[in-house]
Amino acid sequence: MTGSLRQSMTWLHTWSSITAGWILFAIFLTGTLSFFRNEISYWMQPELHQSVPNEQSVIVAYDYLTEHAAQANEWQISLPDARKNTLDLSWTTPGEARERRRGPRVQLDASTGEPLEARQTEGGNFLYRFHFELYGMPREVARWLVGIVSMMMFVGIISGVIMHRKIFADFFMFRPGKKLLSWIDGHAISAVLALPFHIMITFSGLILLGNTLMPWNGEGHHGGPRDRGAGGGDRPAAVEVAKDFDDNPPFDKMFRHFEQQWQVPVDTLSISKPGTNKVTYTLGGGNRTELSAGRGGETSFTFDGNGEQISTRPANSEENTAQAVYNYFDMLHQARFADTPTRWLLFFAGILGTIMVGTGSVLWAVKRSKQQMGQFGFELIRGLNVGTIAGLMTACGSYFWANRLLSAELASRSGWEINIFFIVWAMGIVGGLIWRDRKGWLVQLSLAGTLFTLLPILDSITSSTSVFFALNNADWMRLSFDISCLLIAAVLWLSVYYLAVQKKGRRGRNVPASPAPKRKVKPLKTAGGEA
Secondary structure (H helix, E strand, O other): OOOOOOHHHEEEEHHHHHHHHHHHHHHHHHHHHHHHHHHHHHHHOHHHOOOOOOOOOOHHHHHHHHHHHHOOOOEEEEEEOOEEEEEEEEEEOOOOOOOOOOEEEEEOOOOOOOEEEOOOOOOHHHHHHHHHHOOOOOHHHHHHHHHHHHHHHHHHHHHHHHHHOHHHHHHHOOOOOHHHHHHHHHHHHHHOOOHHHHHHHHHHHHEEEEEEEEHHHOOOOOOOOOOOOOOOOOOOOOOOOOOOOOOOHHHHHHHHHHHHHHOOOEEEEEEEEEEEOOOOEEEEEEOOOOOHHHHEEOOEEEOOOOOOOEEOOOOOOOOOHHHHHHHHHHHHHOOOOOOOHHHHHHHHHHHHHHHHHHHHHHHHHHHHHHHOOOHHHHHHHHHHHHHHHHHHHHHHHHHHHHHHHHOOOOOOOHHHHHHHHHHHHHHHHHHHHOOHHHHHHHHHHHHHHHHHHHOOOOOOOOOOOOHHHHHHOOOOOHHHHHHHHHHHHHHHHHHHHHHHHHHHHHHHOOOOOOOOOOOOOOOOOOOOEEE
């Protein structure tokens, strides 16, 4: 790097971005989709679409547990909320270990209490895990790689701000139809419009990968060794006892008290010692008050069998400053604090980040097309741009199609969904290396556009209920997924149209013009007469 600071930053921005651009595009795209991983998982389990929550859902859960888990000493009920339409129940008996994720679990229709058997799928969790652990690689190696490219992304953002002398003025300028200038303008607009988000999401990602990037800190896992409870040893066997369950538990009274206090609905209910005179009810909701406490930042109320509040468990308060800072960034990066409008805002900011990375990779090739066309390295980058950007969009659409077309009884079907995702992506990369020009973009973007356009139709055909059922019951989780697919399809088809029109215009400009008439040049005269 030589020359002025701006020239040095231009060099740094260019090479840090293009080196990590393809991985960053995949990380940004899958990470952005992960803001709605619960909704994606719900859409990919159509057996759950028949569940319609109502005010009696908690009674439905209570009745099921009294019939099927009467001898349990604790019930856990996860109620429907804005991101879930089903009842999720679990319980523990005196002879079972009280460890996380232990004990029987069941998922119920929130209105009828019928157990629901959802198909095997990784759903949105695959996209979430892929965006920071990739797939098929050793976990530590993958996290190292993601950490390195995240650092390069952070360097690219900072150097990009320094190298642009009129970065905010460029934001208000878009020149369509100008091949190079259009890409520059698109890259600048997508970068500046969500610049605070880009800095936050990249820096917080680096913080969350701190234990991987700095393994010498003496802690094998975030937060140190966790207390797993008293594991092993003999536990007393479960003894059946006579229980008398309340036919009319005071749910209305308790729920009303909680919701008046916090202005949020109850979404979790824990019942300890059900059917006894020592029964207690613990209610929780989306009333997070301490981001520094991580997932323990909510306040819960405990009531006795008569519905009278007997205690309050306040939100945890992290005493370790470093741990508190980590928790802040964890909550911020994963949007665990966000309501639906905030989540959508973060989603659109993530889309802008994805566009920023994609346009940056394409811009690198466009700027060098005249000088390096035909060179091996340049042609390789052109092909990888097509395969990793357009090919990944096709792979995402294929992942959703595979979810609905593969048999629900297929063994290891979730693995096959993922296999199809990578097979289609690999085919896209091969196709991009073969058709590196506009044809490759047109073919793959058209294919992706077709897949996303037809997804709502596929949903209506293969779901347990029709789209009209979702409309009548305001199933916005499912409907928002279908609408999002149509919006993505519109963007893809708009890109196809732009490329097709640009290609047609280029053909028109390549028609050789008729030769200009020759002008007669008069002979020069010298002082002594004619030349």
